[in-house]
Amino acid sequence: MAGVFAEAVVVLHFTVMGFLLAGGFLAWRWRWVIYPHLALGAWAILSIITPTVCPLTVWENHFREQAGMPLLETGFIDHYIDGVWYPESASMLVQLVLGAVVLTSWIGFYAGARASRRLSHG
Template identity: 40%
Template structure:
C-alpha cells in the first residue's frame, strides 16, 4: 500500500512506530518462548504464562495459527508506506536466512523445544527439591 497525498508525515510515522513496536514485541515473544521457562527455576508460578506462550508458539509452528503481532506489524508497515511482511511472516523475514541458514530452520525449532523442555523439567526438579528441604527443616 502506498501512502496517499493526504497522508501526513506524522501519521505515517505513527504507523511506522506501530509496525516497529510489533516487531520488537515479536522478538521479545520469541526470546521469552526460547528461554523464559528458566524464570520458573526461581518462581514456579512463572511456569504457567510461559507454558501458555510456548504452546501458542507450538500452535503457530505446527498448526499454522495466525499470529496477531504479524498482522499488526504488516498493518502498520503498509500504512507507513512500507512493504508488509512476506507470507512466511516474522520468522521468515527477520530470522530464517538472516540469523541462521534457511536449511537449519528445523534444527533451530528443535533446539528451542529442547530449551523449553529443559527449563520446565529443571523447574519441577528444583521445586520438588525445595519442598523436600523445607519439610525436612520443619521436622
C-alpha cells in the same frame, strides 16, 4: 507514526521470542513465570504444527500498511530470523535445539519445585 508502531511491534515480537527461549529458566527464580511461559510454549507448538498467524504479525502488517510499508509476505520468523540468523536449511535443527532448551528449562523447573516441596515437608 504508524511506522514507529510497526517497529515497536517488531521489538515486542523479538522480546516475546526471547521470553519463549528464556522464560522457563526465569521461572526457576520466579515460579509464577512458568504459567505464561507454558501458555506461550503451547502457542509456539500450535503455530509450528498448524497454519496459525501470530497476532503480533497481524499488528505489524496493519501498521506497515498504514505507513505505506510493504507487508510481510511470510511470518515473523521466516522474515526476520530464518535465512538471516542461520541458513533456511537448518530451520528444523534450530527448532529442535530451541525446543530442547525450553524442555530443559521445564524439567529444571519441575525438579526445583519438587526439591523445594521435599525440603518444606521434611
